[in-house]
Amino acid sequence: MEILKLQIEKKEFVVLPSVLARMGYKAFYINKHNENWARWHSTDATAQETYRTYLGRITARYINEFEASAQ
DSSP: OOOEEEEETTEEEEEOSSHHHHHHHHHHHHHHTTTOGGGGTOSSHHHHHHHHHHHHTOOOHHHHHHHHHHO
């Protein structure tokens, strides 16, 4: 598997060849950092907690609509 790194305006990005490779790498990264998935966003503990809170407020509207129509 070839991993490419792109550098755009002093930011470095990892480009993986497929969705499966991306999800596999994400799972590896989370396991490597003791199940701390918010570390993906930042290494600062305060920023991680803010990120967790932010993501916790996101709702999938299509799922809510699907569940409402099923009842």
